[in-house]
Amino acid sequence: MAATGVRLDLDGRPIKPMTICMIGAGGFIGSHLCEKVLFETPHKILALDVYNDKIKHLLEPETQTWADRIQFHRINIKHDSRLEGLIKMADLTINLAAICTPADYNTRPLDTIYSNFIDALPVVKYCSENNKRLIHFSTCEVYGKTIGSFLPKDSPLRQDPSYYVLNENTSPCIFGSIEKQRWSYACAKQLIERLIYAEGAENGLEFTIVRPFNWIGPRMDFIPGIDGPSEGVPRVLACFSNNLLRRQPLKLVDGGQSQRTFVYIKDAIEAVLLMIENSARANGHIFNVGNPHNEVTVQQLAEMMTEVYSKVSGEPPLESPTIDVSSKEFYGEGYDDSDKRIPDMTIINRQLGWNPKTSLWDLLESTLTYQHRTYAEAVKQAISKPVAS
Ligand code: NAD
Ligand code: UDP
Secondary structure, three states: OOOOOEEEOOOOOOOOOOEEEEOOOOOOHHHHHHHHHEEEEEEEEEHHHHHOOHHHHOOOOOOOOOHHHEEEEEEOOOOOHHHHHHHHHHOOOEEOOOOOHHHHOOOOHHHHHHOOOOOHHHEEEEEHHHOEEEEEEHHHHHHEOOOOHHHOOHHHHHHHHHHHOOOOOOOEOOOOOOOOOHHHHHHHHHHHHHHHHHHHHHHHHOOOEEEEEEEEEOOOOOOOOEEEEEOOOOOOOHHHHHHHHHOOOOOEHHHHHOOOEEEEEHHHHHHHHHHHHEEEEEEEEEEEOOOOOEEEHHHHHHHHHHHHHHHHOOOOOOOOOOEEOOOHHHOOOOOOOOOOOEEHHHHHHHHHHHOOOOOOHHHHHHHHHHHHHHHHHHHHHHHHHHOOO
């Protein structure tokens, strides 16, 4: 667990201990990245977020060996004059802060655009002006829909990977019309990517852009009514976990035919650590980080989660484990969907030699074991409470 001995980068050079300014450190990805950095490296973290519930175990107790290597700053980057000073104190800034749940993209499009573009601007500016390296979290959603999705349903070209595999340098970004506000997120992320790229080209900013493809695992989002709002709609892992915990059918939006590839958070964090510690190989690059071997339709994901949850909880599945729901009913007006997301791994393989390891079954087993252990009792109690009249 301790950071002992000299760490070497991929080219055999010693890695100097660094200070990382991690914005959004209290979120799902941030919490796993903080653990990785504290447990396996000598680096220090300035952890910035408005919340710290998911990293509380790292901040207390102060007797832990890593306690002097993490410092939490409760900061809203929208309006806090301490931001530039903290970026200046660090060698590297990692920006994870964002509104990034699809239920918000069409219902809170202004907050989504401000959060993913406007609020990220000062971070980019301070890094550029102070010659600090930046690792910025974008999204696989910048690819939007696949070219293949526009072909006739029976076209044999739909089977040709060049019509659906998403490559950082060659794939276009295809979004729906403006009234489909789902794309407010992808569009804001694309513009901040372009701005960062331009800062690199014109002002020499050292940057790396990460495009996560559905990273999932423990601590993702919240369970509505338990550690989040009762009416809240988190991402699919938490939605389905909530249904399973409450013994309700899993809701398949528009029949659950969209396809996704899921990667285990612990595999993905390995990739981020390689980026942190191999700046010469990571700077100037945009990286897909996903697991092309873990592709399923949302319906298949629901079926697999039902089977795995039954195994880890010991409870038999429902007779009708899923139910169809329209996207308008589930997300409201302006929702649209990405049809298919398979990451091309050529660039991350070549630059960092990274490959994901965990199968979908295994990652669901460890994640749903965590969900059951963490929430089953609280859900049981919440269900048994009489509803206030
Ligand atoms: P998350 O919501 O769990 O974490 C984001 C964190 O940023 C939260 O803790 C939030 O409090 C914080 N934050 C937001 N606005 C802030 C502000 N103004 N000031 C301070 N803190 C603020 O989400 P996550 O899954 O950990 O995602 C992190 C990043 O990765 C995001 O940029 C997201 O767009 C990107 N991403 C994640 C995935 C995924 O699979 N998890 C997929 C695509 C993109
Ligand atoms: N989805 C679903 N039921 C749910 C939640 C999500 O069918 O209860 C679908 C959603 O429409 C999308 C996919 O699951 O097709 C993944 O949704 P998520 O919110 O995880 O984010 P996305 O991958 O779209 O960014």
